[in-house]
Amino acid sequence: MDIDSLNERAKKVEKESKSFFKNIKKNRMRELDDMVHYLHEEVFEEIDCLECANCCRSLGPRITDKDIERIASATRMKQHEVVSAYLRIDEDNDYVFKTMPCPFLGADNYCSIYEDRPKACREYPHTDRKKFYQIHALTIKNAATCPAVFNLLERLKKEF
DSSP states (O other): OOHHHHHHHHHHHHHHHHHHHHTSOGGGHHHHHHHHHHHHHHHHHHOOHHHHOHHHHHOOOOBOHHHHHHHHHHHTOOHHHHHHHHEEEOTTSOEEESSSSOTTBOTTSOBTTGGGOOHHHHHTTOTTSSSGGGGHHHHHHHTTTOHHHHHHHHHHHHHO
16 A cells, blocks of 8 residues: 555545444444454554554654663663653653654664564554454544554445
8 A cells, every 4th residue: 555645545534434433333342343353463464564664654652651661771771861862742741752753763664672662652553452442533543644554444344
């Protein structure tokens, strides 16, 4: 999928996706979770994150104190050095990276701190979590960034 057109394609189907989730009956939420988890596995067999890395280029994850500890350990820096070198406080009073793309993203799309990456990065795009219906609005938003999420939503609407 062409990353440059992904945002535009996601915007085109955003209203349809919102309507889809609005119309799912409460008694089908477990079925929805099961289907999303199945589709998650399916789309990630087809999409190689290392070919894309759009999330690492464009999304600034929230960085927790625990994340700072792990990054400091991985980079052999002191926590305050990690903060001053890589982080800023955003409008929500959360730590985020000063710059995007992520400062740990290599030219080959590999993460230099992969084993110690922030929790938000480890969990992204959240399509394998339980009670998926609770984050459907976030998923619709993530479809503009992640081709796997876009494909998952399109397949979900056809399957359900």
